[in-house]
Amino acid sequence: MESLRDIRQNIKAIKSTQQIMQTMKMISNARIKKAQEAMVAARPFAQKMLEMVDDLKQDILALPQPDDGSETWAGRIFVNRTGDANKVGLIVITGDKGLTGSFNAVVLRSALAFLRENKDKKIFVFAIGKKGRDFLNRLKMPNLHLVYESVGIFPKVSYVHADLLGDAVLKTFMQEKLGSVALIYNDFKSLASQTLRQTQWLPFDFDQVQKEKEESDFEFEPGMLEIFKILVPRLMKANLYRVLLESQAANLAATMNAMDAASKNAGELVTALGVKLNKVRQAGITNEILDIVNGAEALNN
């Protein structure tokens, strides 16, 4: 049976852990407001830009392609006829720290599923967040190449991070002639929940936007191809920026929820231990009384 001192120490330890968890929750709570604002502010730009490219769909698909089997720059981005199906890219966005419930685990699980599915192909990985990078480094798969990593950017994501990531992805996509690039991250749904998203990043997926009407025959100033060369990277980066911000907010929300649940659990544990403490103490007192009464009885006899 545990001694009174053991139980008291146990309670003390749990209480101080609880304090830490509550503090972490409060920190996330304070940061999340800012993260949420940044995310909401970045949404319209990325969304409207996607819609614009979707408006251009007919014009893009009608672009003339060289006859010799090669492909233009814009063609690579939107159709990717000449991409090597045996080379794929994967962008994985996780958090830097644990203590976030299943936040990192769900991303890594589906990343692992993706890697298994493509185990015969050459995989080029872009890892954002320490958890994801460490995980991928541990895998030691011979066909896996970690081409880009960025850790420690949360919770201070800025456009520069999206810019660097976007450049790296586009460069690898063009140079290595990747067949496709997938993206796995957590979307911020509400303070209470995050949703795992796995999307095709390249070639551009027109089905992201729901539109009723199809448009064509736009006029371009300057030329169409000149505009695409600048517009496409800009669009990619605007959306990567949005994704990073979503992930950041989702990460903070996950931390907050995990810490909230943990500190509630700790509270319950403290109550249970308190009851146990009282029981043990009472048992001790009863035993002592019994001893005294027995002793007195023995003296009387």
Place this chain on the structure above:
Amino acid sequence: MKKLTLNLITPEKQLIKEMPVDMVILPALLGEMGILPGHVKTIVQLGMGSLRYKADGKEEEFAALGGFVEVLNDVVNVFAESAALAGEIDEEKEKQRIKALKESLSNKDADIDFELAELEIKQAIARMKVKKKHL
């Protein structure tokens, strides 16, 4: 009379949301360009300069710095890299910013992105130009 619907969005925030206007003048890369209701579908690359719109006889002016514009079915979506209301540009601040940037550019040891610094100087100059014209 038919109207245009104007959206002005920067990566940081949406400055104008679905505002009915009579006319928009854009700083296109190859010169200024006026948009009236009934304009053909167009995608324009923006230069740096003054972006104006007229609504009910009132005129408002912005300094828009790079980006794109989509004109489709009388909706004008402006995706500007940066935009500031002309009346709110502080010339003194811009001058100081240019000075500081030029100093760091001339300092060889400074750890800065030269392209970015040059771009920022260009943007500051463009903002000042718009401000001067606006007065």
